[in-house]
Amino acid sequence: MVIPGPPPSAAGDNLDDIAAAGGLHTFQLALHRDYGDVAAFRMPGTRLVSVADPVLLERVARVDKRPEKLFEFLAPLFETGNLQVMPAEEHVPWRKLVLSALAGRKSHEAHYPSFARMTAEMADRWAVADGPVSLQKELSELSLRMVCQYALGMEMDEGELPRRVVGAFEEVLSEYLGKLYGTPYREGGAREGLAFLRDAVDQVLAGRRPPDRPDLITLLAEAGERPARVRDTVLSMMLAAHHTTGVAISWTLYLLAAHPEVTERIRAELSGVPDVPGFADLSGLRVLEMALKESMRRYPPGPYGARETTEDLTLGGYDLPAGTTVFVPIWAVHMNPRIWPDPERFDPGRFAPERMPERPRLAYIPFGFGPRACEGASLAMLEARLVLAVLLKRFTFRPVEGHPVVPVERFVLWAEHDIEMTVLPAPS
Numbered sequence: 507m508v509i510p511g512p513p514p515s516a517a518g519d520n521l522d523d524i525a526a527a528g529g530l531h532t533f534q535l536a537l538h539r540d541y542g543d544v545a546a547f548r549m550p551g552t553r554l555v556s557v558a559d560p561v562l563l564e565r566v567a568r569v570d571k572r573p574e575k576l577f578e579f580l581a582p583l584f585e586t587g588n589l590q591v592m593p594a595e596e597h598v599p600w601r602k603l604v605l606s607a608l609a610g611r612k613s614h615e616a617h618y619p620s621f622a623r624m625t626a627e628m629a630d631r632w633a634v635a636d637g638p639v640s641l642q643k644e645l646s647e648l649s650l651r652m653v654c655q656y657a658l659g660m661e662m663d664e665g666e667l668p669r670r671v672v673g674a675f676e677e678v679l680s681e682y683l684g685k686l687y688g689t690p691y692r693e694g695g696a697r698e699g700l701a702f703l704r705d706a707v708d709q710v711l712a713g714r715r716p717p718d719r720p721d722l723i724t725l726l727a728e729a730g731e732r733p734a735r736v737r738d739t740v741l742s743m744m745l746a747a748h749h750t751t752g753v754a755i756s757w758t759l760y761l762l763a764a765h766p767e768v769t770e771r772i773r774a775e776l777s778g779v780p781d782v783p784g785f786a787d788l789s790g791l792r793v794l795e796m797a798l799k800e801s802m803r804r805y806p807p808g809p810y811g812a813r814e815t816t817e818d819l820t821l822g823g824y825d826l827p828a829g830t831t832v833f834v835p836i837w838a839v840h841m842n843p844r845i846w847p848d849p850e851r852f853d854p855g856r857f858a859p860e861r862m863p864e865r866p867r868l869a870y871i872p873f874g875f876g877p878r879a880c881e882g883a884s885l886a887m888l889e890a891r892l893v894l895a896v897l898l899k900r901f902t903f904r905p906v907e908g909h910p911v912v913p914v915e916r917f918v919l920w921a922e923h924d925i926e927m928t929v930l931p932a933p934s
């Protein structure tokens with residue numbers, strides 16, 4: 507059987523269709539609306555099979571290989587090979603090591619006081635802001651500061667180096683994204699930024715003392731990773747953690763501003779916890795967690811993934827030879843009306859524990875799945891719950907009238923003109 511899909515242009519690909527849709531993020535929604543749960547399209551030199559059915563996705567759930575072409579724009583970031591596509595035999599031990607630093611409760615608890623302090627400082631600034639706040643800009647910067655602290659073990663408010671690390675990474679990313687999406691950047695900024703960042707990691711490695719909390723750089727060094735791989739890993743964390751967590755929080759605040767009844771319920775829950783909740787307080791915030799999950803369904807910060815099949819397989823009646831690029835349309839899976847009735851509606855109740863068994867396992871995949879799933883998932887959820895709790899307890903958010911909020915592709919699912927909010931004190 508031939509997999510349905512849009513006909514390619516004279517150049518042999520669907521780049522025009524993708525551009526017309528506003529990027530791969532939005533193209534996937536139209537593709538599956540028009541052609542069903544399994545559809546094919548073409549990028550230069552590659553045919554992709556996109557699968558929006560969570561049951562069929564199980565067929566590739568154990569594949570530990572990403573297609574190189576789709577991620578090659580990130581290759582210059584790395585010295586030891588593109589970590590996004592490293593082969594399974596290298597990836598498996600690397601993942602284990604990284605998870606030991608990112609996913610443990612002990613290390614989350616150890617870093618929590620610094621996260622809480624950074625969040626409270628940002629909220630103090632917002633309380634006296636002279637005009638609306640740009641959520642994505644502010645919250646992405648906060649996420650970057652948190653991951654720098656977690657990965658490098660440096661206190662972000664101490665000395666000049668942390669501030670320069672954040673600035674250098676912003677410079678690198680703005681050039682990479684600028685080249686992809688035509689947004690402004692400074693030519694040569696990435697080269698300088700990368701040199702600075704690599705040197706900063708080396709400085710931290712050289713000055714390392716036995717830490718009082720397990721940060722990523724220490725675990726990597728103690729496991730005998732070579733310095734270039736340590737530098738690559740730190741950069742890869744900054745890349746993966748920076749915009750994703752920031753936009754997750756921004757989209758949640760955006761949706762909550764339109765749903766005061768949900769915000770009310772979250773506030774009721776927050777009335778029993780301190781202004782800056784302690785680590786243990788977060789686990790009791792059930793409505794807040796459901797709202798965050800629903801917002802990542804509605805606007806998944808990382809809206810697509812991809813795998814390359816390593817053996818021939820049949821999927822939904824279609825034969826896929828080994829080496830096929832399977833596109834994972836995370837946004838289209840989350841908006842699949844067969845799985846998520848009335849998918850546009852913001853309804854945190856979908857994530858009530860008793861409703862979870864209603865859906866297939868891979869119906870909700872904001873952090874991907876299988877051996878390549880996001881290593882930072884539990885850390886990101888911790889950060890997002892903390893930041894939302896502090897902000898919602900303290901403030902009411904009112905969208906700036908007339909300011910358009912348009913989701914676009916900027917590697918993550920970004921609001922094109924940011925999300926501008928007037929920040930008012932929460933009702934007492």
Ligand code: HEM
Nearest residue numbers: 746747750751754807808811873874875878879880882886
């Ligand atoms: C709300 C925040 C976040 C979202 C929605 C998110 C989402 C994702 C997604 C969709 C992937 C691709 C998974 C796949 O291909 O199956 C991914 C990969 C990854 N993420 Fe995250 N992420 C977030 C935050 C973070 C944070 C905070 C870190 C680290 C501190 C991180 C580290 C990574 C890494 C290292 C990978 C590559 C996985 C691999 O190839 O082994 N992410 N993330």
